[in-house]
Amino acid sequence: MTVSYEDVVSQIKDRLDIVDVVSQYVVLKKRGANYWGICPFHDDKNPSMSVSPSKGIYKCFACGAGGDALNFLLKIQNKDFKELVAELAEKFGIELPKNTGFNSQNKELKTQMKDACKEAAKFYQKQLTLDKDSAKATSYLKQRSIGDDIVNLFTLGWAPNDYQKLYDHLKDKFSDEVLEKAGLITKTSKGNWIDRFRNRIIIPIQNEDGEFVAFGARAVDDGQNPKYLNSSDSLIYNKRKILFGLYTAKDSIKEEDAVIIMEGYFDVISTQAHGIKNCVASCGTAFTPEHVRLLSRYTKSRRIYLSFDTDSAGVMATKRGGDTIRDVFASLGNIKQFDESHMASGNENYACEIRVVSPPEGKDPDEYIRAYGADAMREHIKNAPLLIDFELNNLIKKGKDMKTPQEKSHIIQEIVPVLTEIHNKVIQGEYIKMVATALDISEPGLISEVKKLSKSGNNVFFTPNVKRIVTKNDEIAKIAQKNLLSVYLIDGNQITLPQLSEMIPTDIFTDGLLMIIKTTIDKYAASVKNVRELREKLYTEFIEAPETTQIVTELVYMADSFKGLDANDLIQAINDMKNKICRLAHAKENKELQKQYSAVNDDDIEALKIQMALRDKIKQMEI
Ligand SMILES: [Zn+2]
Numbered sequence: 001m002t003v004s005y006e007d008v009v010s011q012i013k014d015r016l017d018i019v020d021v022v023s024q025y026v027v028l029k030k031r032g033a034n035y036w037g038i039c040p041f042h043d044d045k046n047p048s049m050s051v052s053p054s055k056g057i058y059k060c061f062a063c064g065a066g067g068d069a070l071n072f073l074l075k076i077q078n079k080d081f082k083e084l085v086a087e088l089a090e091k092f093g094i095e096l097p098k099n100t101g102f103n104s105q106n107k108e109l110k111t112q113m114k115d116a117c118k119e120a121a122k123f124y125q126k127q128l129t130l131d132k133d134s135a136k137a138t139s140y141l142k143q144r145s146i147g148d149d150i151v152n153l154f155t156l157g158w159a160p161n162d163y164q165k166l167y168d169h170l171k172d173k174f175s176d177e178v179l180e181k182a183g184l185i186t187k188t189s190k191g192n193w194i195d196r197f198r199n200r201i202i203i204p205i206q207n208e209d210g211e212f213v214a215f216g217a218r219a220v221d222d223g224q225n226p227k228y229l230n231s232s233d234s235l236i237y238n239k240r241k242i243l244f245g246l247y248t249a250k251d252s253i254k255e256e257d258a259v260i261i262m263e264g265y266f267d268v269i270s271t272q273a274h275g276i277k278n279c280v281a282s283c284g285t286a287f288t289p290e291h292v293r294l295l296s297r298y299t300k301s302r303r304i305y306l307s308f309d310t311d312s313a314g315v316m317a318t319k320r321g322g323d324t325i326r327d328v329f330a331s332l333g334n335i336k337q338f339d340e341s342h343m344a345s346g347n348e349n350y351a352c353e354i355r356v357v358s359p360p361e362g363k364d365p366d367e368y369i370r371a372y373g374a375d376a377m378r379e380h381i382k383n384a385p386l387l388i389d390f391e392l393n394n395l396i397k398k399g400k401d402m403k404t405p406q407e408k409s410h411i412i413q414e415i416v417p418v419l420t421e422i423h424n425k426v427i428q429g430e431y432i433k434m435v436a437t438a439l440d441i442s443e444p445g446l447i448s449e450v451k452k453l454s455k456s457g458n459n460v461f462f463t464p465n466v467k468r469i470v471t472k473n474d475e476i477a478k479i480a481q482k483n484l485l486s487v488y489l490i491d492g493n494q495i496t497l498p499q500l501s502e503m504i505p506t507d508i509f510t511d512g513l514l515m516i517i518k519t520t521i522d523k524y525a526a527s528v529k530n531v532r533e534l535r536e537k538l539y540t541e542f543i544e545a546p547e548t549t550q551i552v553t554e555l556v557y558m559a560d561s562f563k564g565l566d567a568n569d570l571i572q573a574i575n576d577m578k579n580k581i582c583r584l585a586h587a588k589e590n591k592e593l594q595k596q597y598s599a600v601n602d603d604d605i606e607a608l609k610i611q612m613a614l615r616d617k618i619k620q621m622e623i
Helices: 005-015 018-023 069-077 081-092 105-130 135-143 148-154 165-170 176-181 246-256 265-273 289-296 312-332 365-382 387-400 405-420 425-439 443-455 473-489 497-503 512-525 531-541 546-562 567-599 605-622
Strands: 029-031 034-037 049-052 057-060 066-068 157-159 185-187 193-195 200-206 212-219 228-230 259-262 279-282 303-307 353-356
Touching: 005 069, 005 081, 005 531, 018 034, 018 049, 018 057, 018 069, 057 546, 066 069, 066 531, 066 546, 069 081, 069 531, 069 546, 081 105, 105 157, 105 165, 105 176, 105 200, 105 212, 135 157, 135 200, 148 265, 165 193, 176 185, 176 193, 246 259, 246 265, 246 279, 259 265, 265 279, 265 365, 289 312, 303 312, 312 353, 312 387, 353 387, 387 405, 387 425, 405 425, 405 443, 425 443, 473 497, 473 512, 473 531, 473 546, 473 567, 497 512, 497 567, 512 531, 512 546, 531 546
Parallel strands: 259 279, 259 303, 303 353
Antiparallel strands: 029 034, 034 049, 049 057, 057 066, 157 200, 185 193, 200 212, 212 228
């Protein structure tokens, strides 16, 4: 039996559960029959994305993204459709049709790129002992107390100060294209291939499965710029989604149910080397929502420690990191804001717990752990304050130097938003008292500022941020057309699809995409068993047309408003909608004629004729 392309896609869809799929990337919370979460496709603050297990689809009510599970994966993994299908087929053990170009080229290319990176990592590591200049690297590592075991664990290495040493080593095994795409070589203006990393300590970057996908390279000479040279994003490396050290940290993160986020490669290397294994760092980029979601797969309690440098840039990074984490978990409920040891409050379940590990004396984690050892660091982790305490302490410290009323009002503006975030009123009152005393400001004044900000309501969860579209005439017409088209997608409809096709003419749709969807529906109307199958056909048909997929999803949701109507009522509704669409179309034509009419020059005889004709037309339409 030959398997068709459609068969494979449909078998894959059978195995994908929309809630499982979306949960891998978005924290979902059940409300009624549906799930809600923060939309990963736009900068979402409130949970605007709804996931419907019964329909098997998702939809964001703010940015409009929507589709079925396969569409979600395609969009979030940013892959070629065939490549994704090939991957999923392999995962589910579904046989692919042969000779259809189905087994994508990309997969082969990616495998080769990873192989090349692995070979390169091994090559660089060997250079630590072979290359004549390698002492530059070994002395640096020694000075950081990084021994052979750590060098082996992280496959640290040395890129010789030579233009082609790596290239010469790899060129027989890999094509130039593979080496270039993997970011290992670059082309000179003369057209020669040269090594990208030279005269640097090499820190290979592994993905969570331990595959080598990229490199960080540290300068060793004074004045050598930049200090860190990193691989650019590639087919196998997206720095927004990869965390340095995760491969070696993940077991420990699970065990400790906590993760420590650090700033640099060597912070992670030193800390893990000293036996504190549950730490990771982002690779030359700020901490992203994708990173948070990645980590939430490993720590159930979502306990995250931020351990950045103690300089002002580090404090900023801590604040930004905290905000990112909070945004991702906002839909889950309250963020832990006080310790039970201080306050008896029972066993509340928290959305997440964010703490700040900031060793004193302005040292970064790497320096600190080398100077004072792992036990001292562990002590800091044990006593790490919650983010909110850290923020308030910093602001109070800053505020203590401020004497003039202007300076004080400035610091109050910074403190009030932090105080407003505290959801427990008793604790909020205690904090306000503490801040007022520390900064020598009026407590009632501070209370009223906090109340003012709370009222402006930036803490509304679970209110989908539905943006009202400007309802101009065209928009109204489009919505009316969508409403009409959505009747095809009513679950449990008493009118059959072919009957609907007879009742709804295609030319009533003036919008191009709606017309395409309508003709596609007509194509399948007679052959599909039910609405669910029609939905699936449409999603497969439009999988590579995200705009159309989005409209189909909108229609699926619109169809809900017709659910439960009996056949007669639905026929009545369809006729009403058809009439409305015609009325709107007439009104539009009318308006255009009027516009032309008034634009014509009165003195011209020709123009007069046009005017007469237009006037007649308009009269006809007005009747
Ligand atoms: Zn969205």
